[in-house]
Amino acid sequence: MTRILVASVGRKRATPLRRATEEYEDRLRRYIRYDTVVIGPARLPDARAAEAREREAAALERRLPEDLDLIALTREGEYWTTRALADYLDDLRTYGRPGAAFAIGGAHGLAPRLLARARVRLALSAMTLPHEVARLILTEQLYRAATILRGEPYHKGS
Numbered sequence: 001m002t003r004i005l006v007a008s009v010g011r012k013r014a015t016p017l018r019r020a021t022e023e024y025e026d027r028l029r030r031y032i033r034y035d036t037v038v039i040g041p042a043r044l045p046d047a048r049a050a051e052a053r054e055r056e057a058a059a060l061e062r063r064l065p066e067d068l069d070l071i072a073l074t075r076e077g078e079y080w081t082t083r084a085l086a087d088y089l090d091d092l093r094t095y096g097r098p099g100a101a102f103a104i105g106g107a108h109g110l111a112p113r114l115l116a117r118a119r120v121r122l123a124l125s126a127m128t129l130p131h132e133v134a135r136l137i138l139t140e141q142l143y144r145a146a147t148i149l150r151g152e153p154y155h156k157g158s
Helices: 016-028 046-063 082-094 112-117 131-149
Strands: 003-009 033-039 069-079 099-104 120-123
Touching: 003 046, 003 131, 016 033, 016 131, 033 046, 046 112, 069 112, 082 099, 082 131, 099 131
Parallel strands: 003 033, 003 099, 069 099, 069 120
Antiparallel strands: none
16 A cells, blocks of 8 residues: 655644644545654744754654655645646556655755655645645645545546
């Protein structure tokens, strides 16, 4: 079974967005092995953004399995349709790859070394999104892609 990990920088506080994300995570676990990792932000002043990215990258790297494809979320990434995401998940399964880890950076984004290591750089939007919003959108899209692969009626797009 395909394994998906969403690793993000952020806080673990209870919010309406978190509850919505957890709803999609629960749904998604019916289809794939799904896990999340949330690491705390570096909490450095903006003048030390590069250092914050490096600290957060080190914490993320400790939690990212080497055998999973790394997908880095960044505004400068590729835009995929939901169908393209479903096709990617299907390819993981078809070709016997273990799965993918999606990395969502903190307030200053992901460190260059994580971006360089990524198999794919993926954009959810050209706009900057808070990590909680990015997690919700990504998780819902992963769930939608899983329903496409199962031929279920959740997805109404073309």
